[in-house]
Amino acid sequence: MHDVTTTDPAPAKGAAPEPPAITAAERRRRRAARIRAVVMWSFIALYLFPVYWMISTSLKPMSDVATVPPVLVPTDLYLGAFESVLSNSAFLQSMRTSAIVATGTMVLGLFLAVPAAYGLARWRGRGAEVSSLSFIMAQLLPTIVIATPLFVLFASVGLTNSHLGLIIANTTIVLPFAVIILRPFFAGLPAELEDAARLDGCNPLQTLIRVAIPLARGGIVTIASLSFILTWGDLVFGLTLVTDPALRPITATLTEFVTEYTTYWNLLMAGAAVASAPILLTFLLLQRYIVGGLMDGALK
Amino acid sequence: MGSVRTSQTPAAAEEAPASAGPESGRSRPRRTRRVGVPAVFRPPNVFILPAALFLLGTIGYAIGYNINLSLRGGGLAAFLAGEATFVGLDNYVEMLGDRRFRNALWVSLLFSVGSLVFQFVIAFAIALVFNAGFRGQSWVRTLLLVGWVLPPVVSGSLFRWLLDGTFGLINHILVSVGLTQQAIFFLSDPTLALVSVTAASIWVGVPFLTVLLLAGLRTLPREIYEAAGVDGAGYWQSLRHMTLPLMKPVSLTVLLLAAIWTFKAFDTIYIMTGGGPARATEVLPLYAYHMAFRVHDFSTGAAAAVVLMLFPLILGILYLRSARRH
Numbered sequence: 069m070h071d072v073t074t075t076d077p078a079p080a081k082g083a084a085p086e087p088p089a090i091t092a093a094e095r096r097r098r099r100a101a102r103i104r105a106v107v108m109w110s111f112i113a114l115y116l117f118p119v120y121w122m123i124s125t126s127l128k129p130m131s132d133v134a135t136v137p138p139v140l141v142p143t144d145l146y147l148g149a150f151e152s153v154l155s156n157s158a159f160l161q162s163m164r165t166s167a168i169v170a171t172g173t174m175v176l177g178l179f180l181a182v183p184a185a186y187g188l189a190r191w192r193g194r195g196a197e198v199s200s201l202s203f204i205m206a207q208l209l210p211t212i213v214i215a216t217p218l219f220v221l222f223a224s225v226g227l228t229n230s231h232l233g234l235i236i237a238n239t240t241i242v243l244p245f246a247v248i249i250l251r252p253f254f255a256g257l258p259a260e261l262e263d264a265a266r267l268d269g270c271n272p273l274q275t276l277i278r279v280a281i282p283l284a285r286g287g288i289v290t291i292a293s294l295s296f297i298l299t300w301g302d303l304v305f306g307l308t309l310v311t312d313p314a315l316r317p318i319t320a321t322l323t324e325f326v327t328e329y330t331t332y333w334n335l336l337m338a339g340a341a342v343a344s345a346p347i348l349l350t351f352l353l354l355q356r357y358i359v360g361g362l363m364d365g366a367l368k
Numbered sequence: 369m370g371s372v373r374t375s376q377t378p379a380a381a382e383e384a385p386a387s388a389g390p391e392s393g394r395s396r397p398r399r400t401r402r403v404g405v406p407a408v409f410r411p412p413n414v415f416i417l418p419a420a421l422f423l424l425g426t427i428g429y430a431i432g433y434n435i436n437l438s439l440r441g442g443g444l445a446a447f448l449a450g451e452a453t454f455v456g457l458d459n460y461v462e463m464l465g466d467r468r469f470r471n472a473l474w475v476s477l478l479f480s481v482g483s484l485v486f487q488f489v490i491a492f493a494i495a496l497v498f499n500a501g502f503r504g505q506s507w508v509r510t511l512l513l514v515g516w517v518l519p520p521v522v523s524g525s526l527f528r529w530l531l532d533g534t535f536g537l538i539n540h541i542l543v544s545v546g547l548t549q550q551a552i553f554f555l556s557d558p559t560l561a562l563v564s565v566t567a568a569s570i571w572v573g574v575p576f577l578t579v580l581l582l583a584g585l586r587t588l589p590r591e592i593y594e595a596a597g598v599d600g601a602g603y604w605q606s607l608r609h610m611t612l613p614l615m616k617p618v619s620l621t622v623l624l625l626a627a628i629w630t631f632k633a634f635d636t637i638y639i640m641t642g643g644g645p646a647r648a649t650e651v652l653p654l655y656a657y658h659m660a661f662r663v664h665d666f667s668t669g670a671a672a673a674v675v676l677m678l679f680p681l682i683l684g685i686l687y688l689r690s691a692r693r694h
Contacts, residue, residue: 100500101500101501101502101503102502102503104497104500104501104502105502105503105504105505107497108494108497108498108502108505108508109504109508111494112508112511112512115511115512115515115571116511116514116515118523118526118527118530118571119514119515119518119526121526121529121530121537122522122525122526122529125529133535134534134535136540137540137544138535138537138540179418180418180419180422181419183412183415183416183418183419184415184416184418184419184420186412186415187412187413187414187415187416188416190412190413191407191408191412191413191416193407195406195407195408195413196413199408199416199420201688202420202423203423204684205680205681205684206423206427208628208632208680208681208683208684209427209430209431209632209676209677209680210631210632210634210653210656210673210676210677210680211632211634211653212632212634212653212656212657212660212673212676213430213431213434213656213673213676213677214426214427214430215657216430216433216434216656216660216661216666216669216670216673217429217430217433217434218426218430219660219661220433220444220448220666221429221433224448236426237426239422239426240422240423240426240427240430243419243422243423244423247419271411272411272412272415273411273412273415275412276412276415297517300519301517301518301519301520301521301635303519303520303521303634303635303638303639304634304635304657307657307661308657308661318519319519319521319635322519322521322522322525322639323521323638323639325525326525326528326639333529333532333535336525336529337525337526337529340521340522340525340526343519343521343522344518344519344522347517347518347519348514348517348518351513351514351517352510355510355513358513358517359506359509359510359513359579362576362579362580362583363579363580363582363583363586364583
């Protein structure tokens, strides 16, 4: 499950050295695999072109942004766009807000989701079915449906324009998702280990902390990174629960950028690149957990 | 990795019922089970309570609030003061009569169906190629998901820049290849704007659907294919008569999830067009946002929210019924 980067069995079969004479069927199979590789690599190059174009545009001076024909590969790397984005205090403030909110949501989400997923995985019977169903349903609600009531509720208790308010709001989105994805990880753990812990005198909570959580840590890393990514990307709560520009998350600030800097595409693209950097870093560092965990958890 | 995963899936599935037997008879005497402690309060079931209470306090509150407010008149101030009168379905009747709402419903439908069909077909095709295997596939799969993890605001900005009427790259390409004489203003023409936001939504959605469908393909039994191969079935034949039918339950799940996700899409459209031009891309979530936070007509906003809640509910029930049948 964790070894996402190792080669899959299918190509391994095709690539394995076959000492005796290669049959025509085998040769055909290898050629088909090569064609698939070429097609998919071309597809991914095309698919990721917008991302390349973002980075490329952000590295051009404004005079190169609007030329005909367009400059596909910037020759002189111009860092001015990044300099002006990174010296924009409102932008940096927003990055800080997003970091605090995404981290806080991750912590609160895990704190609630891990025990819930474990309890749900161990509970047999109708109640468990109904609970699972409620978590699934909660995950399907459009964010805007939750945003208005939370705005009214938060306004009355002073949680609008606060990090805590944004953390609570984002946790409502992250938590059901986390429980759904985490549950199969706990359900798949060998029951004998937990039985042994119980015989050693662990109560259920100790069993969860000492046995189940260490065993399911792959799933927990998956969920932690996904909740960070999801929260960082949120716009609806950032727009609705925050009216003070100084407390806006980076996504909401970026929408301001779009209206303000639409003629300065290099600045906007530099802003977009900086805003995505923490996400892309998290994803690329933990991709084997994220991709594997999604594939394991999503369909069960 | 594929083999590990497929072998793990049935194992995990068998685990659950197998461990249920001994667990229910073991450790805890049967007596405590019979006394009236509801199952949810017994450990470790009780561990779900903090999360359940949290969601009840937020999402449960939100659902109740929307339903309650949507049935009342007099505006938010009266509602908060507890003086809002019960008006029954008046808000709904008014909303249904509103051209803007009907437009949003229609735009949502076009946007969701368009996104869904293309996302699914493209993702299925890619998942099939992945499943057949090729060199470097785990790299390609990871890179593909970059499009999905990118904040929607960022992908929206990227598409806005690519499709820009004056300096956008797509216009440069179209003009230089000779497909068009003049630059096309993708985001200011009503029809093209809807096509553009749908295209962006397809770009964002394909990776996740691919991963889900690939996970489904990996669980299909390989032996059937080997048997079919011996019987001389070609690739397209086994695709049509085995893969597609076998994938039906997974496809249904994935389609329903994707339907719900596209239906709730907000960020990408908000940043690309803001719902314009002339509301040509104003989907229901944007309409609800506009009503509540721009016009401050919270009652209509709540009625729109109830409609938005009903949609996943209906799809969810349909899904459960079909899941039970399989």
